Amino acid sequence: xxxxxxxxxxxxxxxxxxxxxxxxxxxxxxxxxxxxxxxxxxxxxxxxxxxxxxxxxxxxxxxxxxxxxxxxxxxxxxxxxxxxxxxxxxxxxxxxxxxxxxxxxxxxxxxxxxxxxxxxxxxxxxxxxxxxxxxxxxxxxxxxxxxxxxxxxxxxxxxxxxxxxxxxxxxxxxxxxxxxxxxxxxxxxxxxxxxxxxxxxxxxxxxxxxxxxxxxxxxxxxxxxxxxxxxxxxxxxxxxxxxxxxxxxxxxxxxxxxxxxxxxxxxxxxxxxxxxxxxxxxxxxxxxxxxxxxxxxxxxxxxxxxxxxxxxxxxxxxxxxxxxxxxxxxxxxxxxxxxxxxxxxxxxxxxxxxxx
Numbered sequence: 001x002x003x004x005x006x007x008x009x010x011x012x013x014x015x016x017x018x019x020x021x022x023x024x025x026x027x028x029x030x031x032x033x034x035x036x037x038x039x040x041x042x043x044x045x046x047x048x049x050x051x052x053x054x055x056x057x058x059x060x061x062x063x064x065x066x067x068x069x070x071x072x073x074x075x076x077x078x079x080x081x082x083x084x085x086x087x088x089x090x091x092x093x094x095x096x097x098x099x100x101x102x103x104x105x106x107x108x109x110x111x112x113x114x115x116x117x118x119x120x121x122x123x124x125x126x127x128x129x130x131x132x133x134x135x136x137x138x139x140x141x142x143x144x145x146x147x148x149x150x151x152x153x154x155x156x157x158x159x160x161x162x163x164x165x166x167x168x169x170x171x172x173x174x175x176x177x178x179x180x181x182x183x184x185x186x187x188x189x190x191x192x193x194x195x196x197x198x199x200x201x202x203x204x205x206x207x208x209x210x211x212x213x214x215x216x217x218x219x220x221x222x223x224x225x226x227x228x229x230x231x232x233x234x235x236x237x238x239x240x241x242x243x244x245x246x247x248x249x250x251x252x253x254x255x256x257x258x259x260x261x262x263x264x265x266x267x268x269x270x271x272x273x274x275x276x277x278x279x280x281x282x283x284x285x286x287x288x289x290x291x292x293x294x295x296x297x298x299x300x301x302x303x304x305x306x307x308x309x310x311x312x313x314x315x316x317x318x319x320x321x322x323x324x325x326x327x328x329x330x331x332x333x334x335x336x337x338x339x340x341x342x343x344x345x346x347x348x349x350x351x352x353x354x355x356x
Contacts, residue, residue: 004022004337005024005337008021008022008023008024011235012235015190015193016193016235019331020235020331020332020334021333022334023333023335024336024337024340043111045111046110047110050110050171050172052103052105052172052174053108053110053172054066054108058076059076060076067108070124070128071108072105073103074100079099079178080097081098097180099179101176102177102178103174104125104174106121110171110172113173114268114269115273115276119269123261129177129253130256132156133291136153136294137294153180153181153294153295154293155182155184156178156179157178157179157184158177159175159176159178159287160174160176160285160286160287161176161286162283163282163284163285165320168284179294183293187293191300194207195300195303197303198302205303205305207305208305214229215247219339219342220234220339220342221342222242222342222346223346224247225263225266225267227247227248227264228244228263228266228267229245229246229247230242231243231244232338236341238334239314239334239336240275240278240312240344241310241311241312241341242271242310243309244268244307246306249305251291252291252292252304253291271287274349275310278344279316279317283314285311287308289308290307290308291306315335
């Protein structure tokens with residue numbers, strides 16, 4: 001087998017049934033394009049202009065409570081709402097969608113990050129995610145959601161954009177949670193592939209088999225604890241992409257016990273800590289949790305596997321990963337191999353490093 005760190009090749013993503021081009025020799029090419037200045041901000045613990053800080057006025061006229069830990073509220077600029085209007089179906093197809101959008105502040109401190117929250121504070125975030133998922137999981141069959149013409153709420157997407165380069169509109173530590181009547185494309189594609197894999201492989205799960213392979217090779221393993229594994233996945237598109245996945249089959253947040261929730265906290269903090277240690281500044285990223293939909297068949301529920309994606313946009317301290325040209329018109333591509341990225345991330349932490 002050729003040395004994949006030196007030769008161009010394609011890699012298959014079984015979660016999406018897609019391919020990407022890997023061109024490791026291009027990492028040595030000169031770069032005369034756009035350079036980003038690392039953003040180093042000295043943030044206040046409380047910013048009177050921040051719409052997420054305790055006691056501050058939001059744009060809708062509501063005032064935030066004087067909260068001390070997490071704070072959940074419906075987004076003032078929601079992407080979907082609970083009003084449903086009929087839409088026409090034709091070649092130019094459209095589909096009705098309803099839902100509710102939330103914002104969850106991780107902390108009352110404007111200058112906090114998930115990495116420097118105490119474990120108790122970070123566990124509060126995981127519990128808030130779990131409680132909201134459980135609430136909507138119970139409500140999915142309520143009469144007001146299942147009346148004729150109203151498809152009900154099917155999926156909850158938890159995501160965080162960190163830093164301006166990560167698309168974040170406020171530096172206050174927070175995430176968004178969108179609950180919609182549709183199963184969005186990314187989790188839908190993953191679930192389809194996981195169901196097909198189980199059907200073709202005597203009930204074995206795609207991610208369980210993949211984790212087994214990764215633990216055997218260890219090339220792309222960044223870190224692990226008793227429950228979770230951090231990987232630079234074989235099919236990673238983003239230069240320092242990380243997949244956070246439990247080593248046992250977990251369908252949703254509801255399957256995690258108290259000890260495993262704490263392991264989840266530790267794993268997320270390890271990702272963020274390593275990102276920040278990689279180039280020595282607060283690393284931008286988009287992250288999101290994929291888990292069982294709120295309303296699925298038994299086969300889809302059994303095939304669901306909780307995991308979390310981290311997509312940072314930087315490939316060098318001042319160079320962003322751009323999706324243009326071949327990436328837009330043909331297929332995704334990358335230069336730095338996932339194995340090289342994993343090695344860099346293993347060395348990036350200032351503490352808490354555990355042998356893999």
